[in-house]
Amino acid sequence: MQALGARIRGGDLGALPVISGLIVIWGVFQALNPVFLSSTNLVNLTMQCASIGTIALGIVLVLLLGEIDLSVGSVSGLAGAVLAVTFVQAGWPLVFALLAALAAGAAVGALYGLLFTRFGLPSFVITLAGLLGVLGAQLWVLGETGSINLPFDSWIVQFAQQMFLPPWLSYVLVALTVTAYALSLRRRARRRAAADLVSQSGVEISIRTGLLLVVLSGATWYLNLSRGVGVMFVFFLALVVAAHLVLSRTRWGRAVYAVGGSVEAARRAGIRVERIYLSVFTLCTTLAAVGGILAAARLAAANQSSGTGDINLNAIAAAVIGGVSLFGGRGTAFAALLGVIVIQSISSGLTLLNLDSSVRFVVTGVVLVLAVIVDSLSRRTRAAVGRA
Template sequence: MINTTDNGAAPTPLLDRSDERVKHRQGISGSIEAFWDRVRSGDLGSLPVIVGLVIIWTVFQTLNPVFLAPNNLVNLLFDCSTVGIISLGIVCILMVGEIDLSVGSVSGFASAIVGVLWVNQGWPVGFAIITAMFFGAVIGMLYATLFNRFGMPSFVSTLAGLLAVLGLQLYLLGSTGSINLPYGSMLVDFGQTMVMPDIVAYALAAIAGLSIFVTGYRTAARRREAGLSSPSLGGLAFKAIAITVLLEAIAFYINRGDRGIPWMFGLFVGLAMAMNYALTRTQWGRMMHAVGGNREAARRAGINVRFIYTSAFVLCSIFAATGGVLAASRLASASQQAGTGDVNLNAIAAAVIGGTSLFGGRGSAYSALLGIIVIQSIASGLTLLDLSSSLRYMITGAVLAIAVIVDSLARRSRMSHGRA
């Protein structure tokens, strides 16, 4: 039997028996069986981070019942959004097997641009934000040029960029070192107090479940037309309903508190969904996976490898600038400390902990979402227990190490399974 890939690549032979066994799976039981087959073959997906998140929440809730209180979860969602958006850019750059060490500095530089142009120069806040994102794109383009034309390793170019952009940030802020953003402005309110009405949160949860079903149904239809195995309608419906019920329950629980789900977190989730669609449903996304998996093979297949690297670097810097603007709105200030500390490391760690491979070619936009929730859950739990921040660094480092080990073992399992 011959199998043809979704993107029209050369057909590859598969074993008749295993393909027919997968093809005729029906209903929920078939979906569960297919899931366990993927796990045994090393395709763990988000399973390790979800299990880890459940363990973390269980431990902290046992030690302090306030941890999962609605109001504390709202604060956690606010804190997740800024670094989480930066981590979306890290997912893009890791997908092609590269790294960007300057995202923290770029975010701080963007916040300084907004502060100087909006507060000091009197620009409209929208123009100031667009300018900050434009300079983020310019920085990403510079990295791409150094990589594509001069072959400079991304580790070196972005490390140099970290220092240079930090210098620009300090220069813009001048001797004062900080610029306070106006309280009561829409930007500051967006970062500190704006939450969704209850009905909007419930509607968005339902839309998310519906989109999962529609997307899965269209993919399954295309695979059936190509003669490939596909999940059953019952399995897709069960998955969509389960996710919708879970999201609705979370929205209901958080809305029981004094506030609700932050609009800033909604923006983060929306960007993650858009990036997931781009990475999984577009030709650009397929080329990203191909370049990350094997650059030379992608080049021989006719893919514009330089364009793919350029898009990854530019997107990474734009997301970093966006996260910096939101961080400034969260703190109501642009300061010399913005983007420093653990911002850089947390953004990278979130993508890796969430399941994006350091080896390139494998990852998901939802990695940033899951990973940053893990990191912020650790930070929030330790803060409630009034424990030293040193423990947060040690625990986060241990979780990161475990994530890399799991990724390495899964990669080895996939390779051995493929040879078998």
């Protein structure tokens, strides 16, 4: 606990501001409308988080490099259009249609990476142009029909709309998750102790594990009072955990943080900076394509408005609100999860209150500004501690 206190005093707030803000948001909306925290509404909220959260996960990767991608909404719409055209109109098997949609997303990101590394164009300019170009490609793929419905009995639509875990399986996943978390903490503590570094005590590990068990078990029990835990939401959680493990446990992940912290220092350390940029831009648009597929499946349709509207803004806002620094080098994959829950909670709460969408934009904007202020203040605190 002393180490945690030292981190907070040093400006490393972690997820504390986001969790605190989420508690306040939930408390306010529950007081204004008791339906907000009902199990039925929370199940709907989790299902709404999956597609935007997956897109936000790609934004997290790009922001860790200190760059941006403004076209993820358009890429998600293009992926949905490719899926619908190949699966419904061309009659391709679903697996090939999904691969085609993912390939379209990956190709866009690879193009961004090449333009960025070969010509030095700013990512803002590249992806802004991509937003327009990909939107045009989406309209061209859809053709004159403009809207294509996906069969309700297809596996992908069932996956996004009606697949929920049996209660016993959801509790098994909770037990496995908590066990893996406890083993990870103990293994990390042993490694740090062997290196004569400050490590977490057994008591702190037990407390953290116990809290996670209580939170996950309680949330699972409450969601099971309604339809349960959606398979699509579990898929999103699996993507977040996988991204976290890759970022924290692999050489590639450490290279991403190094490049985001200082490009020149990373290059002098022998990191192939160009490959890191290329891979991250490709992963970002691939995840945007996955999000677009999930969105199309949930709506059982792809149309000209898919990926437009506030998709871009919500995905970027979710990553920033979740705690990823706009300056690069700081943040985790869990920022996508926390941020999208905040975004969708605001949207769901205001919808239940029958307020206009203009209010949602204002509230989301205010929350985004507060998140950036917290990031800026924490950076100043860390800088002051470092000088001291």
